[in-house]
């Protein structure tokens with residue numbers, strides 16, 4: 446059983462997080478832990494038809510972001526991989542600065558100090574020099590930065606189609622069974 450910690454912060458892209466949680470729920474050998482920021486609740490409301498409660502019901506275990514003494518706050522609590530999707534520039538800054546004043550930031554800090562895999566679906570546009578510096582610093586210490594960028598060559602007709610495919614790529618990175626179609630040339 447693989448334990449995956451999904452963080453949702455308040456950047457645009459809540460539908461990606463929901464699709465990822467749905468796909469993880471289909472994986473019988475994955476236990477999903479979830480932490481959402483307060484701003485994530487706003488973007489879920491703004492960008493999706495889901496209630497916060499419905500999003501929570503997609504995970505096996507849900508933590509309040511203020512629950513700073515919960516399992517993921519400690520390195521002795523085994524989390525195999527953590528992904529923050531979407532990851533706001535504020536949360537990226539908190540991780541880059543080691544400023545762990547909520548459970549989401551603390552859990553990411555623990556992943557780094559324990560040398561465990563951390564993935565950030567970092568989203569902002571345009572990116573300021575401060576955002577770029579923080580992301581670069583994180584990338585240099587092994588954090589995988591996966592911005593939700595559209596590729597036109599794959600010919601998606603709808604944003605749902607693109608979202609579904611992007612989530613398959615995330616599953617591939619998390620080494621979970623996925624439906625990624627390998628590029629077979631032009």
Ligand SMILES: Cc1cc2nc3c(=O)[nH]c(=O)nc-3n(C[C@H](O)[C@H](O)[C@H](O)COP(=O)(O)O)c2cc1C
Pocket residue numbers: 453454455456457482483484485487488491532533534535536568569570
């Ligand atoms: C609808 C909406 C969309 C937002 N989109 C982004 C975004 O794409 N990237 C970003 O860095 N912040 C975005 N923000 C601002 C963040 O939510 C804000 O900086 C917040 O403090 C982030 O806190 P968190 O990282 O704890 O979720 C957005 C806010 C709202 C309400």
